[in-house]
Amino acid sequence: MELKIGWLYPNLMSTYGDRGNVICLQRRCQWRKIEVSIVRLDRLADASQFDLVDLIVGGGAQDRQQEIVMRDLQGAKAEAFKKKIESGTPGVFTCGSPQLLGKYYEPALGQRIEGLGLLDLYSKHPGLDAKRCIGNLVFELTASKIARELSANLNSKPIAIGFENHGGRTYLGDVEPLGRVIKGYGNNGEDGTEGAFYCNAIATYSHGPLLPKNPFIADWLIQTALQEKYRESISLSKLEDSLASSARKAMLQRLELAS
Amino acid sequence: MQLVDKIRSGLAVAVAKTTVTIIRGLGLGAGSVLPGKIALLLHPRLLSLLFQQLKFGSILIVGTNGKTTTSLLLRSMLESSGSDRRIVHNATGANLINGLVTALLENTNAIGQLEADRAILEVDENVLPLVLQECQPEFIVALNLFRDQLDRYGEVDTISQRWQKAIAPLPKDTKIILNADDPTLCYLGQKLSQKVLYFGLNEPELYLDEIPHAVDSIYCPNCGNLLNYQGVYLSHLGDYSCPKCYFAKSKPAFESKDYPQILIGVYNKYNTLAAALVAREIGIETEDILTAIKNFRAAFGRAEELTVEGKKVRILLSKNPVGMNETIRAVNAIQKNTQSSVTLLVLNDRTPDGTDVSWIWDVDTEQLIGLNGTIVVSGDRVYDMALRLEYSRQNKDSDGFELIVQENLNQAIATALAQTPPRETLHILPTYSAMLEVRQILTGRKIL
Numbered sequence: 001m002e003l004k005i006g007w008l009y010p011n012l013m014s015t016y017g018d019r020g021n022v023i024c025l026q027r028r029c030q031w032r033k034i035e036v037s038i039v040r041l042d043r044l045a046d047a048s049q050f051d052l053v054d055l056i057v058g059g060g061a062q063d064r065q066q067e068i069v070m071r072d073l074q075g076a077k078a079e080a081f082k083k084k085i086e087s088g089t090p091g092v093f094t095c096g097s098p099q100l101l102g103k104y105y106e107p108a109l110g111q112r113i114e115g116l117g118l119l120d121l122y123s124k125h126p127g128l129d130a131k132r133c134i135g136n137l138v139f140e141l142t143a144s145k146i147a148r149e150l151s152a153n154l155n156s157k158p159i160a161i162g163f164e165n166h167g168g169r170t171y172l173g174d175v176e177p178l179g180r181v182i183k184g185y186g187n188n189g190e191d192g193t194e195g196a197f198y199c200n201a202i203a204t205y206s207h208g209p210l211l212p213k214n215p216f217i218a219d220w221l222i223q224t225a226l227q228e229k230y231r232e233s234i235s236l237s238k239l240e241d242s243l244a245s246s247a248r249k250a251m252l253q254r255l256e257l258a259s
Numbered sequence: 260m261q262l263v264d265k266i267r268s269g270l271a272v273a274v275a276k277t278t279v280t281i282i283r284g285l286g287l288g289a290g291s292v293l294p295g296k297i298a299l300l301l302h303p304r305l306l307s308l309l310f311q312q313l314k315f316g317s318i319l320i321v322g323t324n325g326k327t328t329t330s331l332l333l334r335s336m337l338e339s340s341g342s343d344r345r346i347v348h349n350a351t352g353a354n355l356i357n358g359l360v361t362a363l364l365e366n367t368n369a370i371g372q373l374e375a376d377r378a379i380l381e382v383d384e385n386v387l388p389l390v391l392q393e394c395q396p397e398f399i400v401a402l403n404l405f406r407d408q409l410d411r412y413g414e415v416d417t418i419s420q421r422w423q424k425a426i427a428p429l430p431k432d433t434k435i436i437l438n439a440d441d442p443t444l445c446y447l448g449q450k451l452s453q454k455v456l457y458f459g460l461n462e463p464e465l466y467l468d469e470i471p472h473a474v475d476s477i478y479c480p481n482c483g484n485l486l487n488y489q490g491v492y493l494s495h496l497g498d499y500s501c502p503k504c505y506f507a508k509s510k511p512a513f514e515s516k517d518y519p520q521i522l523i524g525v526y527n528k529y530n531t532l533a534a535a536l537v538a539r540e541i542g543i544e545t546e547d548i549l550t551a552i553k554n555f556r557a558a559f560g561r562a563e564e565l566t567v568e569g570k571k572v573r574i575l576l577s578k579n580p581v582g583m584n585e586t587i588r589a590v591n592a593i594q595k596n597t598q599s600s601v602t603l604l605v606l607n608d609r610t611p612d613g614t615d616v617s618w619i620w621d622v623d624t625e626q627l628i629g630l631n632g633t634i635v636v637s638g639d640r641v642y643d644m645a646l647r648l649e650y651s652r653q654n655k656d657s658d659g660f661e662l663i664v665q666e667n668l669n670q671a672i673a674t675a676l677a678q679t680p681p682r683e684t685l686h687i688l689p690t691y692s693a694m695l696e697v698r699q700i701l702t703g704r705k706i707l
Contacts, residue, residue: 009473017617030653121328134615165615243649246642
């Protein structure tokens with residue numbers, strides 16, 4: 001079996017250790033002897049390279065970098081990307097990249113930045129004086145498909161632990177939230193939703209990075225990618241995840257959420 | 260100064276000085292922040308009043324990495340020449356407003372007058388604009404701008420824009436000393452009307468094989484095009500030009516090989532060059548500059564060497580991706596020649612460290628695996644660091660790597676020391692608050 005991971009603009013969209021998500025997916029394949037390669041979907045890549053990948057990862061960008069990305073991810077490339085997601089290729093988009101997938105983003109200063117319009121959501125910065133949403137974030141994954149599949153694997157509710165740091169607030173339209181906030185701000189600090197889930201794409205403000213401390217999400221992405229690719233039911237061998245368990249336990253205890 | 264103002268500032272100074280005495284008397288630490296805080300409450304304009312009393316003015320040192328080491332080295336250069344006898348210096352690295360006030364207060368007499376010729380102050384990158392509202396320094400030295408504590412600071416571009424705005428209204432004879440190898444700073448210098456001087460490396464044999472992942476500024480600060488790098492010395496510092504617009508690296512004031520470097524690591528070459536350039540501009544003789552470089556001893560926690568239980572320990576503060584990549588590079592260069600290596604990593608997530616620890620995933624910790632050694636991890640976020648190392652391993656069965664996880668820092672240090680063979684050096688890479696803890700455990704004294 002072989003898995004090709006597409007990494008969106010590695011140099012431009014990697015502000016908060018988001019590379020950790022790519023490293024996590026890559027290692028979990030290598031440790032299972034699944035052949036894995038990384039395709040850098042940067043400015044030099046053309047639309048045809050989007051067709052090659054089985055899984056897409058995107059991280060956060062600083063404002064200037066985000067503008068460069070938006071100028072580049074247009075036309076044939078944008079179409080190839082959308083087609084890929086809508087045909088069921090799984091993806092994980094963290095930090096600023098959900099804003100990129102949504103309809104538009106209104107920064108504190110300057111003009112509205114149009115998004116890809118893939119997800120029915122918009123984001124808005126409430127102004128430079130407004131507090132940023134910063135801190136440890138804990139949420140339960142509730143989007144029906146992923147929640148059902150994860151619960152079956154875990155025999156418990158899927159709880160994600162991460163860290164959020166965003167000025168913009170996101171409001172969902174006709175799209176399922178990824179989860180329900182247990183601790184932290186989530187999409188906007190008002191409605192208790194966190195992220196969005198569409199086809200097999202995960203959009204979330206949670207970095208940390210997301211996957212190393214939530215290995216069950218990493219494995220869901222790998223499994224779904226392989227199943228979509230080979231069109232058969234695939235189960236992954238279990239890995240030793242005691243360090244991740246300890247890291248999760250330590251954070252839940254600190255936040256007084258340990259059961 | 261108005262009489263009332265004078266009395267009020269005298270009172271503020273007196274109270275603050277008493278605080279220093281009490282903190283030290285009780286053995287609570289060095290008292291490097293609290294006195295300033297109290298004095299500012301009693302007299303909000305105190306910083307500006309104190310700055311005005313400096314005979315030769317002040318030198319402000321900013322940058323993400325290297326402030327403490329550079330300011331200590333510069334101080335040594337001035338002292339070695341004997342030109343300045345009384346220098347104010349925030350040597351403990353307390354570089355927010357309170358820390359600056361405290362450092363100045365330490366050199367005041369009983370009636371609140373400053374008895375000093377010059378101040379060498381490292382200043383937090385975010386605080387520089389505030390400080391420039393209170394003083395007109397003789398020199399501003401900017402070392403570099405890397406990604407650091409994004410939860411607190413925001414982006415590299417934003418900081419450089421704020422600096423430019425704050426520096427622009429300063430007198431034209433203010434000397435601005437900048438790192439030419441950092442595109443963001445070089446661009447800043449090209450837009451200023453003050454006297455700008457550059458330092459930089461011209462030693463292509465030090466080029467890295469590839470640009471590390473943890474880079475911020477490989478895009479042209481003028482037009483946004485990808486910069487063309489002839490070579491990279493560390494992170495985004497290197498020899499570059501923009502293939503699309505006029506922007507190119509400004510010429511440094513002298514050859515980098517004119518001065519030997521202090522301590523270890525390429526980053527300390529930059530610190531040496533920055534200090535030497537300021538010293539030259541002040542008129543210090545080359546001989547005195549070289550003497551100070553030769554005799555330099557590390558600032559606390561910055562490649563500082565201690566002997567503990569007969570073993571050598573080197574503490575290398577590692578608080579952001581670039582800094583940690585460079586300390587790993589320096590440690591690897593040393594450990595390559597030894598039989599076995601022991602390294603202790605301590606990751607905390609308190610306010611001075613930044614509460615967001617995701618930056619460790621931008622560090623190339625893969626370089627630590629394959630040294631055939633032992634790594635001990637500890638700190639508030641010990642398991643996050645352990646995970647980062649675990650995911651640095653491609654072949655867990657055959658890489659010969661041993662990871663020891665210890666929540667308790669005392670135990671972690673004891674284990675790391677025990678694992679270190681005699682005559683070898685234990686390298687400790689802590690974040691800021693972790694460094695203070697490590698030093699306290701190793702030396703028994705606290706820095707407040």
